[in-house]
Amino acid sequence: MLLFKLADLLEANFIFSRGVFGQDFAERARQREQFMNNPTPCSSKITYRTKDEDAQLDSALFYFSASSVDAMAHKVIDETSGVEGLHATAQWAALRNEGIDAPTELPSVLVNFDYICDGLIEAGHGQVHCLACNKVYMTSELTRDTHLAGGWLIDDFKCPAQHKLMSREVAHFMFRRNYD
Numbered sequence: 001m002l003l004f005k006l007a008d009l010l011e012a013n014f015i016f017s018r019g020v021f022g023q024d025f026a027e028r029a030r031q032r033e034q035f036m037n038n039p040t041p042c043s044s045k046i047t048y049r050t051k052d053e054d055a056q057l058d059s060a061l062f063y064f065s066a067s068s069v070d071a072m073a074h075k076v077i078d079e080t081s082g083v084e085g086l087h088a089t090a091q092w093a094a095l096r097n098e099g100i101d102a103p104t105e106l107p108s109v110l111v112n113f114d115y116i117c118d119g120l121i122e123a124g125h126g127q128v129h130c131l132a133c134n135k136v137y138m139t140s141e142l143t144r145d146t147h148l149a150g151g152w153l154i155d156d157f158k159c160p161a162q163h164k165l166m167s168r169e170v171a172h173f174m175f176r177r178n179y180d
């Protein structure tokens with residue numbers, strides 16, 4: 001019973017926090033549209049840089065093939081509803097040049113990549129450089145630690161030495177899929 005009450009709470013938070021009524025939503029959408037009108041090139045590999053909780057220090061660099069990001073972006077779009085920014089990420093990854101191997105860092109204008117990153121980790125794609133360990137791991141070596149914080153269900157992904165590399169707010173659809 002407690003879980004269902006929590007799901008309602010998560011749903012309410014989800015709608016609010018995704019910026020449907022948020023002041024930044026329109027501005028971010030405009031920035032993405034500008035970016036997609038003249039996108040920076042995407043190579044065959046994409047890096048995703050994560051920060052610590054204060055957004056000060058880098059925690060990790062994830063490395064994924066652009067083709068896996070393209071495919072996972074579409075899968076996450078199909079499984080979720082209205083998560084901001086994912087369509088632009090899918091379009092950008094689809095423009096990749098497979099002939100260029102030097103990794104391209106994910107542009108910051110492409111928000112909510114944590115949803116795609118979670119799916120790629122779960123599917124066993126990619127590698128990650130833990131900056132605290134200064135080691136590169138396969139994402140399949142990461143552990144997922146699920147906990148509650150401030151009404152949210154949070155997934156933390158940790159390296160084998162327990163450094164937090166990525167966190168994701170788990171939305172109501174994930175919650176129901178996992179716990180129904």
Ligand SMILES: [Zn+2]
Pocket residue numbers: 130131132133134159160161162163
């Ligand atoms: Zn580590």
